[in-house]
Amino acid sequence: MAAKTYNVGVIGYGLSAKVFHIPLIQVTTAFTLHSIVQRTPKPSDDAAKDHPSAIIYHSADALFADTAVDIIAITTTPDTHFAFTKAALEAGKHVIVEKPFVPTSAEASTLIALSKSTGNLICVYQNRRWDSDFLTVRKLINEGALGRVIEFNTHFDRYRPERPTTWKGKLTMAQAGGVVYDLGTHLLDQAYVLFGLPQTVTAVFANQRGDGADEPDSITVILGYGAAGPSVVAKAGVMAVETEQLRYWVRGTVGSYRKLNLDVQEDQLKAGMKPGDRGFGVEKDQAAGVLTVLKEEKPEKSVCRNVEPETYAALYAGFAKAIAGDGEDAVPVKASEARDVLRIIEAAKESAKLGKTIDL
Template structure:
């Protein structure tokens, strides 16, 4: 007997919906794209034309009132996430919400409690947990290939001299805007997955563009862990003129791993490819990382290809498993985990403001 199909409603019809969520919904067998909220369709940007068999609403309350919807994907700007997630849960819907989850860890905790009260699940779309290079790094650390990790450097540097006119560049940090909530959320979430909550956070925020804007565009965040743990540095800069951008530099007691280039899934999704297509998530071998391990007392280097990609579709597949009976334990990115990442971000903001290290 075929399993249940869950109707999904999507709030928002910008890049997040079109590139990241709707393609993944369409390749998830148990999910059906049932409705989209697009507030102001345009002749060349009309959800009803792109998805003619899907309902189109012009406000979120219409979606919450649709009794046929089981799951709501929230793809709007982060300042809307708390109100929309709360309303969706209280309307009896499971929720998948774009990162950053909400502006504050206090709001995140409120949603954790509402989720428990309503019995409806929240999954946060931290898709870069399924970057193939990150999973390769995780495998190296889990298997002890480079020994105990002593330093973990994670970068998301680019050359982008013009500030984007979106929440990523103009929405203030109080509303979960800017680089610390955009790229910083990814970098810090990956460190959290590997090492858990740090004991202390030190951060420097800067305006590398020197464009006169108050909102910083670049960050350096240092996470300290108890004795024996790694020193983690997360960096995102916008004036990095390189032919190859550093992504990871991981050092351990028995070796190291260095990787350039970003995971390719985002670019493939933007180009219209989707999980399941031939070559999706598979990086060019020329972009492989370099592994160095001790042989005797001498370091020996080799090229290390990424592991076989699991792809971003794994996040949606995992959420299906949770909804089908796995419960909170099976949610791929729990709201409580996103809350902890927000705690780290809040400590980084305090550190950047005061010039002091902040204990967690």
């Protein structure tokens, strides 16, 4: 008997839909791209021309009412995520929603309760859990190659002197806009995956551009895990003038790992590649990290290439299995996990505002 396939409807037709969601839907054998909501098509930007086999709706309500749709992918700005996720669950659909999940942990809790009452699943698109360098870090830590982790430094620095004109630069933090919800969500989610909820959060928000804007453009967040736990530092800056940006610097009791450069999947997706294409997710050898370990009580370094890519397609494939019968425990990025990350973000905002460390 042929395996069941599920119809996916996508809300939004911007960069997120075109680059991060539709290509992954197309390579997930259990999913079919059924429909797209594009409110205002243009001659040079028309979902109907790009995807002639998909039904094109001009309102989200029309998609919610389509009984043929099993799953809704929400790729719109984060200030719309709560209302769209709630409506999708109430319409009997499973949901995959872009990060940041919703603006507040309280809204996340509301949606988690609704998911349980309706029986429809939520998956949050924290794709950078499947960055190959992060999977490499995770493997090194889990195998004990570094010993007990003392310091975990994770960076997402860039040279971007102009403030973005997208939601990332237009929405306020109250609307889940800005750097702490954009890049900070990725950095803090990866730390959460490795070490769980921290005991304390200390944050400094800054305006490195010096453009007088009210909203910060750069963050430093320190997560505390007790006296014996790691000190986690997550940084995102916009005025980093470097030929190669630092990504990870992890130090443990018997070794350290240092990695420059960003995972290649985003650039490859923007260039039209998809998971399964030759070379997808594979970075150049010269971009490999450096592993330093003690040999006869002396530090010795070696090239540490990334593990074989699982790729962002693993997130969609995992959600397909969860929907097909494996259930909530199999959801790759659970809404409850995204809520925990929102709690860290909320503590960071409070810390930066008050100038003090916040206990979780």
